[in-house]
Amino acid sequence: MMHSAILSNGKLITAKEYEAERHGIVLSCMDPTCNVPVHFVKGDVLNTPHFKTSGKANSIHRESCGFAKKLTFKDTVFKVNEYQETLRAQGIREFVVKLNMDKLDPDYIPKEVNRSGSEKEATPPPEIDQKLLKEKPETPSSLSSLKSIKKLYQSVSPDLLASIVISIKGNQIPISKLICHYDMAHYLFWKGNTYEVPYFVYGVVENVIRREKVWFINLTSETYFFTLVIFEKYFKHFTYRDEDLVNKEILAMGFLRKNEYTKDKPSTEMIIKSDKYIEFL
Numbered sequence: 001m002m003h004s005a006i007l008s009n010g011k012l013i014t015a016k017e018y019e020a021e022r023h024g025i026v027l028s029c030m031d032p033t034c035n036v037p038v039h040f041v042k043g044d045v046l047n048t049p050h051f052k053t054s055g056k057a058n059s060i061h062r063e064s065c066g067f068a069k070k071l072t073f074k075d076t077v078f079k080v081n082e083y084q085e086t087l088r089a090q091g092i093r094e095f096v097v098k099l100n101m102d103k104l105d106p107d108y109i110p111k112e113v114n115r116s117g118s119e120k121e122a123t124p125p126p127e128i129d130q131k132l133l134k135e136k137p138e139t140p141s142s143l144s145s146l147k148s149i150k151k152l153y154q155s156v157s158p159d160l161l162a163s164i165v166i167s168i169k170g171n172q173i174p175i176s177k178l179i180c181h182y183d184m185a186h187y188l189f190w191k192g193n194t195y196e197v198p199y200f201v202y203g204v205v206e207n208v209i210r211r212e213k214v215w216f217i218n219l220t221s222e223t224y225f226f227t228l229v230i231f232e233k234y235f236k237h238f239t240y241r242d243e244d245l246v247n248k249e250i251l252a253m254g255f256l257r258k259n260e261y262t263k264d265k266p267s268t269e270m271i272i273k274s275d276k277y278i279e280f281l
């Protein structure tokens with residue numbers, strides 16, 4: 001569902017703010033590679049207001065458009081990045097989603113006594129979608145597992161995702177800068193443009209190397225290394241076999257650090273501590 005479109009004057013408008021009398025009816029797809037004519041659809045009980053192609057003549061999304069078909073996780077990551085820059089440049093209203101992964105850390109000691117035994121899972125994505133669109137977007141939804149991030153990316157449209165800012169450990173970070181391809185994480189990290197927070201990277205596992213005291217999961221070894229690292233202390237929390245990982249698409253979470261010992265090419269590492277730091281896509 002497309003939540004924003006481009007007006008005849010080139011400005012972006014959200015479906016919630018759109019008024020035909022004020023903004024005119026000449027509208028086009030917000031994807032910069034597409035730009036085909038779209039029209040406004042009023043909200044009803046089932047659907048929130050949105051924009052849509054007619055499906056006739058020239059009003060069909062182009063192949064490269066983020067709304068042409070259901071996107072893969074990887075494509076969503078790329079489109080959200082592309083859209084977020086446009087949305088931010090145009091000052092489109094953003095939504096804050098809280099993210100707290102503390103409970104995934106086997107070393108984490110909760111500050112408060114558990115109220116009850118029942119673990120509260122993150123709000124399911126359809127609700128996040130609705131919450132974001134409802135009257136009180138200031139009330140942050142929250143994410144607390146990789147699974148909930150995966151669901152969010154698989155169920156919310158890319159333009160809406162692109163309006164999310166993640167609140168994590170006192171920082172507010174555009175979602176596309178925190179949940180990204182490892183290539184982007186590596187690039188931002190070596191430019192000094194990352195925060196002291198866990199990052200969430202998408203990638204395909206190239207190989208796994210198991211040494212006596214440390215295991216390495218390589219995402220790439222081409223012009224630089226991007227490696228997930230598990231130390232001996234955490235072996236007991238990590239049960240995946242090599243064949244579960246190699247050639248698989250994953251989303252992995254961890255703090256970024258440089259490995260200063262590899263001299264031949266730059267090496268970014270991400271320390272992971274258990275199975276829960278990886279989600280298969």
Ligand SMILES: [Zn+2]
Nearest residue numbers: 029034061065
């Ligand atoms: Zn389009």
